[in-house]
Amino acid sequence: AQSVTQPDIHITVSEGASLELRCNYSYGATPYLFWYVQSPGQGLQLLLKYFSGDTLVQGIKGFEAEFKRSQSSFNLRKPSVHWSDAAEYFCAVVNSNSGYALNFGKGTSLLVTP
C-alpha cells in the first residue's frame, strides 16, 4: 500500500525564518499527495494537494510543496514562518488499495520561537 514517511518528529524555527518539512512517499506510479495542518485542539485543514501536472504546488497560508519523483519526496516549504504556524503537519497519500482512503504520516510538530 502507498505510504508516506515524515523523518522529522519535531522542528523548531525562529519566526521569520524559512521552513521545510520533509515527506517521502512509497509508490511506483504518480501518487495523490496532500499536506494537512492540525492546530492544538482542532481538526485537520488541507494546505495543498498534488495530483499531476506542475510539480510546484501552491497552497493556503503561504505554503508551497514540490513533488520530486526522482527523490520520492513532497516537501512542504514556507519562506517566512509566523508564530501562528506552530502546529502539527501531516503528509498524506491516497491509498488506492483501500478505496482511496488517506494514509497519513506520523506528523511533524513545528515550534516557532520569537
Place this chain on the structure above:
Amino acid sequence: KAGVTQTPRYLIKTRGQQVTLSCSPISGHRSVSWYQQTPGQGLQFLFEYFSETQRNKGNFPGRFSGRQFSNSRSEMNVSTLELGDSALYLCASSFGTRAAGELFFGEGSRLTVL
C-alpha cells in the same frame, strides 16, 4: 457554510461500555470518513460512507462500526471499550471521490476509556 460538526467533543467511558459518536457533514457533502488519532499509531482510517453505504473499511476489529443516514449524518459506535480505544476520533466529509476532492475535518471527539 457550517463546517463538520462532531458531538460530543469530550467523553469518558469505562472499559466494557459502548460509545456512539456523531458527525454532521458540510451541507451537500455525501461522503463521510472516520479516522482514529492516537499518539502511538497516528491517524488511522476507520471507514467511509457514501449515500448510506459503507464503501471502505480500515483494519479495525468488528467492535468498531458505523452508519450513515439519508441526510448524510453519520454515527460510529465502539462496543466493549478497551483502554486502547482512548483516542481522538475525527470525522471528515467530502463532496465526492476523495482522490479528487479534499477532506474537511471536524474538531473531533476525544474519548477517554478508564
